[in-house]
Amino acid sequence: MLGSIAKKIFGSANDRRLKGYRPKVAAINALEPEMLKLTDSELAARTVMFREELAAGKTLDQLLVPAFATVREAARRALGQRHFDVQLIGGMVLHEGGISEMRTGEGKTLVATLATYLNALAGKGVHVVTVNDYLARRDAEWMGAIYHFLGLTTGAILHGLDDDERRRAYAADVTYGTNNEFGFDYLRDNMKYELGQMVQRGHSYAIVDEVDSILIDEARTPLIISGPSDDKSDLYNAIDKVLPGLVREDYDLDEKQRTTNLTEAGNEHMEELLREAGILTEGALYEAANVTIVHHVNQALRAHKLFQRDKDYIVRKGEVVIIDEFTGRMMPGRRYSEGLHQALEAKEHVQVQPENVTLASITFQNYFRLYGKLAGMTGTALTEADEFAEIYKLEVVEVPTNRPVRRLDEDDEVYRTSEEKLRAITREIEAANAKMQPMLVGTTSIEKSEQLAEAMKKHGYKQIDFDEPQALQKLYAAARAQKQSKLFAVLNARFHEKEAYIIAEAGVPGAITIATNMAGRGTDIQLGGNVEMRVAQECAAVPEGPEREEREAEIRAEVERFRTQAIEAGGLYIIGTERHESRRIDNQLRGRAGRQGDPGRSKFFLSLKDDLMRIFGSERMESMLVKLGLKEDEAIVHPWINKALEKAQQKVEARNFDMRKNILKYDNVMNDQRKVVFEQRREMMAQDSLEGMIHDMRQGVVDDLITKHIPRDSYPEAWDIEGLTLSVKAELNIAPPLAEWAKEEGIDEEHMQERLQTAADEAYAARVERNGADVMRYVEKQVILQALDHLWREHLVTLDHLRQVVGWRGMAQRDPLNEYKSEAFELFNVLITHLRELTTSQLSRVEVAFEPPPSSIEATQVPAFDQSPRPDGALTAAFAAASSARAAPQSQEHVFSASDASSVDTLIREAGGGAASLAKVGRNQPCPCGSGRKYKHCHGAIA
Known part of the structure; x- marks a missing residue:
C-alpha cells in the first residue's frame, strides 16, 4: 500500500533513471543545428578530434553528448534514419553498462551504434554480439555505413573464416559476431602456441543483442571444444x-x-x-x-x-x-x-x-564476465531482472516506446482437449483471414507447427512453397483484390534458411504465418510487407536506371496501400497455440504486433493437455470443469486463469534460475583455475626465454625427489638410495653416484640436494650447448605449453567426473559444493606438480639432430586432439615419448631433426623426428601433414 503511494508520488526507480537522461537528450538536440551545417568531411573529422581529446585526458562520459549528436547526423546522411529521443536514451543505457529493454520495432540495431561509436573511440575494440550469422553479416554491412562514414573500421566474425580473416575482423574498431563464435575463438586462442597465432585482442566492451536469449536461455549449455575418443x-x-x-x-x-x-x-x-x-x-x-x-x-x-x-x-x-x-x-x-x-x-x-573428450570449455556466464564493460538490449528482460543483477551485475532499464502501444492483449481461452483447441484456432484463423487481417501463429515445436499446417490444409488452405520463384505473387494478388488467398507460410527449423524472407512478408494483408518461438528473429514484421525485401527479390535482375526506379516506386506505393489495408483490418493478429515455460518467450511473440504505434491484437489458446498445464496439475482443473458442465468446444476465459498460469511460469523460471546458479557455482571453481592456466600460457608465450622457469621446475623436482626418498633429519642408513637412483634416472635422465655420496662422512639431505641440483643443472647446460641455445629456447616453450595443455585436458575430465558424483556426499550431511571446491583445489595442486615433473623429464631427453631433408614428402597424421594450428605436430609426439620415458627410464632420447641449425624458422618447418621436410611447400598449398588445411594455417602458421 505504502509502496504504491510512494511510487505515485516519487515515480519508480526506472522513472527516476529515465528522468536523469532527459538533460543529455536536450543537449544532444541542441547540437543538431550545428551538425546540420557541417560538410561530410567535417563531420567525419570529428572522430579524429574526439580521439585527440581522449588522449588529452577527457573521459568517454564527457564526450557522450557531442559523440551521440555526431552519430545521429551520420546515420541520417548514411542511412536516411535519424535516432529518436528514446533511442538516444537507449544508447546511454548501453554506454553505462546496462540492459536497454525496448519493444520490438523500436530500432535496437540503430540504438547500438551510439554506444558502439562512443566506446570504439578508445581504440580497444567493441564487440557487438548477435544470435546468428545472418544478423552479424547484415548488421555489420547495414550499420557499417555509419561507422565508415565516420572513419571507423568494421569486421564480422562468421562461421568458416580462417584465422587470418578472424584476426583482421577483431583488429577492426567494431566487430560483429555470434556469441558462439566469440566464445569459441577465446577457447581456441588459449590453445595456440604463439601469441601471433591468437585472433582476439582483448575484451574491453561488448553489446549483446537479444541479451535474454544469450545470457539466460543459452547459459545452461557450456561451450566445449572437444576431440574424438x-x-x-x-x-x-x-x-x-x-x-x-x-x-x-x-x-x-x-x-x-x-x-x-x-x-x-x-x-x-x-x-x-x-x-x-x-x-x-x-x-x-x-x-x-x-x-x-x-x-x-x-x-x-x-x-x-x-x-x-x-x-x-x-x-x-x-x-x-x-x-x-x-x-x-x-x-x-x-x-x-x-x-x-x-x-x-x-x-x-x-x-x-x-564420443568426444573435452579439450577446453567455458560457460557463457563466465565468458561474458571477461569483458571490462558489458551491455545488452532486448524486448523482454524485466522478468529476469533479478538474474541479470545477481549474475552479471547488469541493471535493466525499461525505455519508453517512441509512440504509445495500441496492441490489445486478450485473455487466454482454455479448452479441455488438444483437438478442441486446434478446432478453435482454425476457426479464429478463418474469421481473421476473412477480413484480410495478417496473422502470426506461434507454436512451441516443429511437430505442433506441422500439425496446425495439416489442419489448415484440411480447411482448404495451401502452404506457400518458398522454392517457387513466384511464391508470394498469389498473396500479393489476393491483397490487391482484397480477397482471401487461402495461403499460409510455415517458419520452423526445417525452413531456417528462408526465415528472414518469410517473416518479412508476414504483415501483408491476408498473410498467415505459422512459426516456432520468435526469439531473436532479427527481422521486424512491418504492416503491408517489407519494402527492402521486396525490392531485393523483385528487382534483382533489373539493371540500375529509370526502369528500376519506376519498379521500386511501384513496390513502395503498393506496400503503403497494403499497410493501410492491414491497419483497417486491425493490424497484426498474434495467436499463441500454447504457453511457454518462460513468460519472456510469450512476451516476445506478443511483441511482434503493435510496433511503432501500429494497431495489433494477441490471444493465446490453451488446452489442459498442453505440456505446461499437464505438468503443473491440470487434473484437478479438468475434473472441476467437468463438474461445472463445460461442454465440448466450449472454452473457459477468465483473468484468474491468466494469473494462475503466470504463477506456474514463475515457478518454472525460478527453478531454471536455480539450475543456472548451481551450474555457475561449480563452473566458478573451474573458472578460477582456467584463468590461472590461461594467464600462465599467455605469459609463457610472451616471453622470449623460459630458462628461469625451467630451472625452477627442475629445482622443484629435485626437492620432491629428496623429500620422497630421504626422511628429514635422518641418518644415511635410513635413506632409500636405490629408489632415489631409479627416480633420478626417470625424472632427470642422469646417473650420479648417489650411493657413493651417501657413504661420505658428514653428508646430510641438504648436501645431497645441492649436489643433485648441480648435477642436473650441468647435464641440462651440456644439452643446451649441444643443441644450440636458440633452438632449446624454442623447444622449451613448446614442450611446457604442450605439457600444460595435456594435463589441463586430463584435469577437465577429472573435474567433470568429480562433479557427477560429488552430489551423493550430501547424503552424508556434507556440502557437495564445498567438497567439490576442496578436491578441485587438491587436484589443481597435483596438476602443478605433474607439470613440473613432466616438463623436466621431457626436456632432459631432448636432442636435435641436423640432417638433410628427404627427397620426398611423406604425409603424417595430425593427432586427433589437435584443434589449433601447431608450428610443429612432431612436438606432440615428443610429448608422448617423454611421458613414456618417465615410466621407462631406459627409453631412448627423442630426436628433433632439422637441416639447418642457423634458423629456428627452418627448425619449425622441418622438425619431426625424421619426418618429411616441409621447407619447400607453398604457403597456399594443402599442408602435407594431411590435416586438410592450407600450409600457412597449419605447419607453416608461424613460418
Whole structure:
C-alpha cells in the first residue's frame, strides 16, 4: 500500500533513471543545428578530434553528448534514419553498462551504434554480439555505413573464416559476431602456441543483442571444444535394439525435472534383455565392471523417453541436429555431451559419431564476465531482472516506446482437449483471414507447427512453397483484390534458411504465418510487407536506371496501400497455440504486433493437455470443469486463469534460475583455475626465454625427489638410495653416484640436494650447448605449453567426473559444493606438480639432430586432439615419448631433426623426428601433414 503511494508520488526507480537522461537528450538536440551545417568531411573529422581529446585526458562520459549528436547526423546522411529521443536514451543505457529493454520495432540495431561509436573511440575494440550469422553479416554491412562514414573500421566474425580473416575482423574498431563464435575463438586462442597465432585482442566492451536469449536461455549449455575418443558405435546400436523391450512399469519418468530412471523391476528386466543380447556377459548390471553398460543404458533411456524428434531435435541429411528450445532454430555443430547425442543417433538409425573428450570449455556466464564493460538490449528482460543483477551485475532499464502501444492483449481461452483447441484456432484463423487481417501463429515445436499446417490444409488452405520463384505473387494478388488467398507460410527449423524472407512478408494483408518461438528473429514484421525485401527479390535482375526506379516506386506505393489495408483490418493478429515455460518467450511473440504505434491484437489458446498445464496439475482443473458442465468446444476465459498460469511460469523460471546458479557455482571453481592456466600460457608465450622457469621446475623436482626418498633429519642408513637412483634416472635422465655420496662422512639431505641440483643443472647446460641455445629456447616453450595443455585436458575430465558424483556426499550431511571446491583445489595442486615433473623429464631427453631433408614428402597424421594450428605436430609426439620415458627410464632420447641449425624458422618447418621436410611447400598449398588445411594455417602458421 505504502509502496504504491510512494511510487505515485516519487515515480519508480526506472522513472527516476529515465528522468536523469532527459538533460543529455536536450543537449544532444541542441547540437543538431550545428551538425546540420557541417560538410561530410567535417563531420567525419570529428572522430579524429574526439580521439585527440581522449588522449588529452577527457573521459568517454564527457564526450557522450557531442559523440551521440555526431552519430545521429551520420546515420541520417548514411542511412536516411535519424535516432529518436528514446533511442538516444537507449544508447546511454548501453554506454553505462546496462540492459536497454525496448519493444520490438523500436530500432535496437540503430540504438547500438551510439554506444558502439562512443566506446570504439578508445581504440580497444567493441564487440557487438548477435544470435546468428545472418544478423552479424547484415548488421555489420547495414550499420557499417555509419561507422565508415565516420572513419571507423568494421569486421564480422562468421562461421568458416580462417584465422587470418578472424584476426583482421577483431583488429577492426567494431566487430560483429555470434556469441558462439566469440566464445569459441577465446577457447581456441588459449590453445595456440604463439601469441601471433591468437585472433582476439582483448575484451574491453561488448553489446549483446537479444541479451535474454544469450545470457539466460543459452547459459545452461557450456561451450566445449572437444576431440574424438574411442568409437563405441556398436555398443550404442546394440543397446538401442534392446531398449524397446522395456514396458512402462520398468522406468520412472519425471517430465518436470527432465529425468528418467529404471525402477527395481526395470533393472531386473534390463539385465535379462542385455544377457539375451550378449551385451552383459559377467556379473550383475550395477557391478563396477559393467559401469560403461549402465551409462549407455541410461543415455538410451533418456533418448527414447525424454527427447522427441521434431521438438528437441530433427534428422537432417543423415545427422541429428539439436533444436534450440527457446528460438526454435537448428544448432548445427552443437552436440549433446556424455553420449546422449550418440544415443539419439542410434535411436534414429543414422551413423553414430564417436564420443568426444573435452579439450577446453567455458560457460557463457563466465565468458561474458571477461569483458571490462558489458551491455545488452532486448524486448523482454524485466522478468529476469533479478538474474541479470545477481549474475552479471547488469541493471535493466525499461525505455519508453517512441509512440504509445495500441496492441490489445486478450485473455487466454482454455479448452479441455488438444483437438478442441486446434478446432478453435482454425476457426479464429478463418474469421481473421476473412477480413484480410495478417496473422502470426506461434507454436512451441516443429511437430505442433506441422500439425496446425495439416489442419489448415484440411480447411482448404495451401502452404506457400518458398522454392517457387513466384511464391508470394498469389498473396500479393489476393491483397490487391482484397480477397482471401487461402495461403499460409510455415517458419520452423526445417525452413531456417528462408526465415528472414518469410517473416518479412508476414504483415501483408491476408498473410498467415505459422512459426516456432520468435526469439531473436532479427527481422521486424512491418504492416503491408517489407519494402527492402521486396525490392531485393523483385528487382534483382533489373539493371540500375529509370526502369528500376519506376519498379521500386511501384513496390513502395503498393506496400503503403497494403499497410493501410492491414491497419483497417486491425493490424497484426498474434495467436499463441500454447504457453511457454518462460513468460519472456510469450512476451516476445506478443511483441511482434503493435510496433511503432501500429494497431495489433494477441490471444493465446490453451488446452489442459498442453505440456505446461499437464505438468503443473491440470487434473484437478479438468475434473472441476467437468463438474461445472463445460461442454465440448466450449472454452473457459477468465483473468484468474491468466494469473494462475503466470504463477506456474514463475515457478518454472525460478527453478531454471536455480539450475543456472548451481551450474555457475561449480563452473566458478573451474573458472578460477582456467584463468590461472590461461594467464600462465599467455605469459609463457610472451616471453622470449623460459630458462628461469625451467630451472625452477627442475629445482622443484629435485626437492620432491629428496623429500620422497630421504626422511628429514635422518641418518644415511635410513635413506632409500636405490629408489632415489631409479627416480633420478626417470625424472632427470642422469646417473650420479648417489650411493657413493651417501657413504661420505658428514653428508646430510641438504648436501645431497645441492649436489643433485648441480648435477642436473650441468647435464641440462651440456644439452643446451649441444643443441644450440636458440633452438632449446624454442623447444622449451613448446614442450611446457604442450605439457600444460595435456594435463589441463586430463584435469577437465577429472573435474567433470568429480562433479557427477560429488552430489551423493550430501547424503552424508556434507556440502557437495564445498567438497567439490576442496578436491578441485587438491587436484589443481597435483596438476602443478605433474607439470613440473613432466616438463623436466621431457626436456632432459631432448636432442636435435641436423640432417638433410628427404627427397620426398611423406604425409603424417595430425593427432586427433589437435584443434589449433601447431608450428610443429612432431612436438606432440615428443610429448608422448617423454611421458613414456618417465615410466621407462631406459627409453631412448627423442630426436628433433632439422637441416639447418642457423634458423629456428627452418627448425619449425622441418622438425619431426625424421619426418618429411616441409621447407619447400607453398604457403597456399594443402599442408602435407594431411590435416586438410592450407600450409600457412597449419605447419607453416608461424613460418
